[in-house]
Amino acid sequence: MYAQLKGFTILGIEGYPLLIEIDIASGLPYFQIVGLPDSAIREAKDRVRSAISNSGFKFPLNRITINLAPANLKKEGTSFDLAIGIGLLLASQLIKVQPSLDISKILFIAELSLDGTLQPVTGILPVMIAALNCGIEKVIVAKENYREAVIIKELDILDFDNLRNVIKYLESGEHANIDNKAAEGEIIELQPKDDFIDVKGQQQAKRVIEIAAAGMHNLLLVGPPGSGKSMLAKRIPTITPDLSFAEQLEVTKIYSVAGLLKHKASLIKSRPFRSPHHTISTIGLIGGGSIPRPGEISLAHRGILFLDELPEFNRLVLEGLRQPIEDGEVHISRARAAYQYPSKFMLVGAMNPCKCGFYGTDIPNRGCICTLPEVMRYRNRLSGPLIDRFDLHIEIPWTDFEKIRDGKAGRSSAQMKETVFRAINMQLKRFEDSGITFNSEMTPKLVKSVCKLDSESELLLKKTFNHYGFSGRSLDRILKVSRTIADIENSEQIKPEHLAEALNYRVLDSKKDTGGLE
Numbered sequence: 001m002y003a004q005l006k007g008f009t010i011l012g013i014e015g016y017p018l019l020i021e022i023d024i025a026s027g028l029p030y031f032q033i034v035g036l037p038d039s040a041i042r043e044a045k046d047r048v049r050s051a052i053s054n055s056g057f058k059f060p061l062n063r064i065t066i067n068l069a070p071a072n073l074k075k076e077g078t079s080f081d082l083a084i085g086i087g088l089l090l091a092s093q094l095i096k097v098q099p100s101l102d103i104s105k106i107l108f109i110a111e112l113s114l115d116g117t118l119q120p121v122t123g124i125l126p127v128m129i130a131a132l133n134c135g136i137e138k139v140i141v142a143k144e145n146y147r148e149a150v151i152i153k154e155l156d157i158l159d160f161d162n163l164r165n166v167i168k169y170l171e172s173g174e175h176a177n178i179d180n181k182a183a184e185g186e187i188i189e190l191q192p193k194d195d196f197i198d199v200k201g202q203q204q205a206k207r208v209i210e211i212a213a214a215g216m217h218n219l220l221l222v223g224p225p226g227s228g229k230s231m232l233a234k235r236i237p238t239i240t241p242d243l244s245f246a247e248q249l250e251v252t253k254i255y256s257v258a259g260l261l262k263h264k265a266s267l268i269k270s271r272p273f274r275s276p277h278h279t280i281s282t283i284g285l286i287g288g289g290s291i292p293r294p295g296e297i298s299l300a301h302r303g304i305l306f307l308d309e310l311p312e313f314n315r316l317v318l319e320g321l322r323q324p325i326e327d328g329e330v331h332i333s334r335a336r337a338a339y340q341y342p343s344k345f346m347l348v349g350a351m352n353p354c355k356c357g358f359y360g361t362d363i364p365n366r367g368c369i370c371t372l373p374e375v376m377r378y379r380n381r382l383s384g385p386l387i388d389r390f391d392l393h394i395e396i397p398w399t400d401f402e403k404i405r406d407g408k409a410g411r412s413s414a415q416m417k418e419t420v421f422r423a424i425n426m427q428l429k430r431f432e433d434s435g436i437t438f439n440s441e442m443t444p445k446l447v448k449s450v451c452k453l454d455s456e457s458e459l460l461l462k463k464t465f466n467h468y469g470f471s472g473r474s475l476d477r478i479l480k481v482s483r484t485i486a487d488i489e490n491s492e493q494i495k496p497e498h499l500a501e502a503l504n505y506r507v508l509d510s511k512k513d514t515g516g517l518e
Contacts, residue, residue, distance in 0.1 A: 001091045001093065002091055004021045004022065007019070007083050009074075010127065011339060013294070013341060017134045018070070021067040022090070024062045033045060035066075035073075037075050038075065044078065047111075055164045060091075060092040076291060083108040086108050097171070105136055108166070109121065109140070110145070118143070118163070119142055120144035121145065126253045128148075128151065129249070148266055194231075196410065199235070200410060208505060212348075212391070213240050213420045216439075217439075221349065222393065223395055227398050236306075242270060244437075250302060258293055271304065272299060272301065272303030273304045274300040280296065281314075281317065285320065286317075286320045298330060298343050301343055305345045308350045310350060321386065328344040346440075355370050439484045442483075451482065454493070460496055468507065478499075
């Protein structure tokens with residue numbers, strides 16, 4: 001006796017179709033699952049046996065073989081439980097599906113408890129997207145996965161409490177649907193609720209943050225303790241645009257695979273803001289593990305990754321950021337599979353100027369106690385190639401008592417967001433057919449065509465480039481920032497003042513001799 005059902009597994013954040021084959025043959029009782037299953041799938045035979053028995057059916061005492069095809073693809077997780085259970089009942093002819101239902105177009109995806117209760121699983125959204133492209137019409141899930149599954153409106157999503165009700169539906173078409181309809185539009189908000197109006201002074205820092213947010217440029221904040229670096233960084237999400245629907249699906253898929261999608265919500269609408277502690281491991285930041293999972297840089301995809309106290313991070317961990325920043329994705333290879341996770345994020349770093357935190361500051365009675373070699377050792381914790389990947393460098397000065405207590409309200413997040421949106425609207429028109437959204441995503445070819453300079457700007461760039469010994473990467477990033485500044489000023493042409501401002505933000509130490517380039 002034989003039966004087969006459709007199934008899906010997840011590699012990275014993408015769903016891949018499978019064929020679940022069930023064969024029941026004569027012989028001594030034996031139950032095996034083949035096709036490169038992991039331990040969670042191999043344990044399914046015990047869960048399925050108990051679930052079938054406790055649902056009022058006699059478990060077949062024959063030689064049972066379950067094959068997950070293709071057999072050369074690694075499978076993981078508990079999402080195959082329900083499909084295996086239904087397949088066993090079909091193959092043993094203990095249930096009969098009504099003629100109006102085409103079993104080949106139904107996807108069963110849920111974990112089974114020993115009493116037959118359907119339990120939620122992770123990675124529902126990638127599976128739904130893949131199922132839509134493989135001819136699936138109906139999907140049966142646990143009730144906790146309903147809100148996530150119905151994001152894909154083209155599929156008929158049915159949610160059930162237990163295995164008995166699923167069988168009842170297959171035999172009679174009766175479905176007592178749990179009322180989750182009111183929750184279909186719920187979203188997850190990942191952004192902080194703070195406002196830039198709370199920040200006193202720091203007008204220059206706000207200007208740089210506007211530029212960074214408008215083009216999604218990487219930003220490095222340097223300043224003494226208590227100057228407001230973290231406060232400024234945590235408010236950046238309040239001036240970034242909402243995700244497009246395509247971006248919402250991208251981000252939600254990542255959180256679904258990572259198991260971080262709350263069951264009471266369905267779709268992530270706001271840009272992620274991730275702020276891992278400096279003790280994080282390479283795997284925690286980049287992704288991977290024995291069972292690969294997305295790291296913090298993928299959880300920050302299409303959003304912001306904030307690394308506070310940047311020099312305190314392990315150097316090897318930070319060096320792992322270099323390639324993902326350039327490529328916008330992470331590749332993780334294992335013996336039997338290769339995984340790919342997206343990682344297009346805005347990197348925001350914050351650091352003190354030295355170990356004690358007061359080098360180069362003019363704070364009364366708080367002079368730096370570090371020697372010059374100690375200052376250099378502290379700063380050298382960050383490699384040159386990593387520093388080179390920050391588009392904007394800004395020093396956050398100490399704020400005196402009068403500015404903190406004057407009671408005057410600074411620019412609010414709403415006002416700053418208007419400036420950001422003005423620049424983003426220009427970018428949306430410019431890159432309409434290129435597949436990118438922000439200036440920071442431009443390829444070298446696009447930089448050459450979009451960031452054209454007049455003779456005066458060209459001369460300024462050449463003089464500064466040779467004076468500071470910038471790299472070729474720095475040159476491209478300076479031009480991208482110049483283009484964003486021009487967009488903020490609603491200018492089609494990059495003017496010398498736009499380029500000069502971008503160059504000013506490229507030099508980390510503003511007190512350094514400029515060689516007459518001001």
